Amino acid sequence: MSNLRVAKIIALIYQVILAIPILGGTIVVSTGYSALVLGFVIHAVVLVLALKNNGAKLGAIFGMVTSVIAWIPFVGWAFHTITAVIYALEVLTRKE
Secondary structure (H helix, E strand, O other): OOHHHHHHHHHHHHHHHHHOHHHHHHHHHHOOOHHHHHHHHHHHHHHHHHHHHOOOOHHHHHHHHHHHHOOOOOHHHHHHHHHHHHHHHHHHHOOO
16 A cells, blocks of 8 residues: 555545534534644545555545635534545545
């Protein structure tokens, strides 16, 4: 399994956890929104790996956007969910 695939699985799990309505919101608020900074870093690492390996970049880019706007209630939940779906599709359909 490639480093890119492992990173995408980690990012997927992170997004799924933050997409759980009460749990994700509690994590974000209780960490003083630093969970969103961590998410941005995770997605940036995935993007760098995707660029190096000519892999799919949509999940990483969307994840970075999500990390920037996820402080908005309900919008954040929707974006975490969409990002998780994109990562799931990339992990399940691409051989990277």
